[in-house]
């Protein structure tokens with residue numbers, strides 16, 4: 194299998210020489226619900242893993258949970274967890290566990306095969322301290338006069354190779370994470386360990402005084418520890434290329450004395466209404482927003498697969514609706530023939546192996562579906578083979594009722610009315626929906642529905 198490698202800026206064969214391919218995917222910062230943009234990136238590691246398994250490889254995948262140390266650039270570099278804990282007026286660890294559970298539930302709904310381990314940053318403080326000690330001993334890090342420990346960027350000659358941000362071109366005053374430090378020797382150095390200062394929560398003792406770890410050191414410590422110091426495939430969203438992965442590469446390679454990651458994969462961003470989906474842009478769509486409109490959660494998985502992971506994708510409701518109908522149609526076709534044994538389809542395998550060309554795989558499937566000379570058995574064989582990677586659960590017995598456009602529209606109108614606090618309007622629409630046989634439940638994640646034919650009028 195070949196994938197585009199950000200470091201060499203070329204397609205590169207995945208290193209499958211060991212018995213198990215080691216993969217690391219940067220996980221969520223658990224201070225809020227994940228949005229479908231995050232899920233597009235988490236899906237990327239699932240697609241790589243499934244393709245490798247289709248080729249007969251076994252995979253070990255680690256995905257971290259960031260529950261400390263990720264500082265917000267907007268709010269005076271406050272820890273995102275502590276800022277949210279203040280907003281919700283509860284303990285930061287309980288905030289973290291709440292959103293971590295939501296993350297796992299979304300992955301399940303998206304049919305993403307669970308990672309082998311989801312280590313939390315707050316459970317790996319000793320690992321990070323050990324790595325920092327080794328960096329200091331090797332002359333790559335130093336203690337600042339403020340009690341924080343910094344990585345010395347100039348000690349790592351190939352700094353910038355991943356992102357193209359060369360040290361001599363990085364100007365002071367540019368916004369770096371952990372900027373504003375008077376104790377750094379060089380403006381591009383970054384904190385591995387931050388002194389607690391006035392902070393009283395989420396801090397730990399260390400050889401350098403009480404404090405907390407930096408975000409970048411977390412991923413070096415965990416990937417090296419849980420994957421035996423060598424990572425065959427490292428995955429994350431494009432925005433993590435700099436500074437997060439640039440810094441991770443420097444830290445890991447500095448202690449290991451070699452290139453620790455064989456292949457750096459970066460997924461392009463998901464846009465919604467023309468802009469990168471993000472909390473700060475205010476255009477966030479969660480998986481529950483999609484299911485609340487009556488769409489199968491795997492409709493968004495199919496909508497993602499219709500676009501190459503390396504291109505930006507502008508999501509629309511029309512694309513989700515079209516994917517939903519394709520899903521229902523394919524599942525019906527699969528159910529119409531008896532259970533079959535799987536046969537390799539070379540064209541599909543080639544599409545997956547060549548930098549995850551999922552749009553091509555789907556194009557092949559559509560052509561087979563339309564081909565009147567193909568038997569239904571042959572069509573279903575191809576669908577089920579592709580589903581090993583696509584993960585659309587095509588052999589699932591379809592119990593879901595297809596919603597008409599009118600009902601979908603009413604569900605959306607009611608969600609909108611509730612969001613605006615228009616309760617009379619929301620009740621009016623509820624009655625209408627009940628007359629179509631839908632039973633509605635309102636919970637903290639929004640409205641959900643089930644089909645209750647007894648209510649139909």
Ligand code: AMP
Nearest residue numbers: 221222230231234429430431462463470
């Ligand atoms: P965070 O929880 O913010 O650390 O992000 C988790 C993952 O989601 C990272 O790999 C990000 O690069 C990725 N990500 C964030 N926003 C988007 C987006 N709009 N589209 C695709 N991936 C994203």
Ligand code: ZN
Nearest residue numbers: 219220412437
């Ligand atoms: Zn990371």
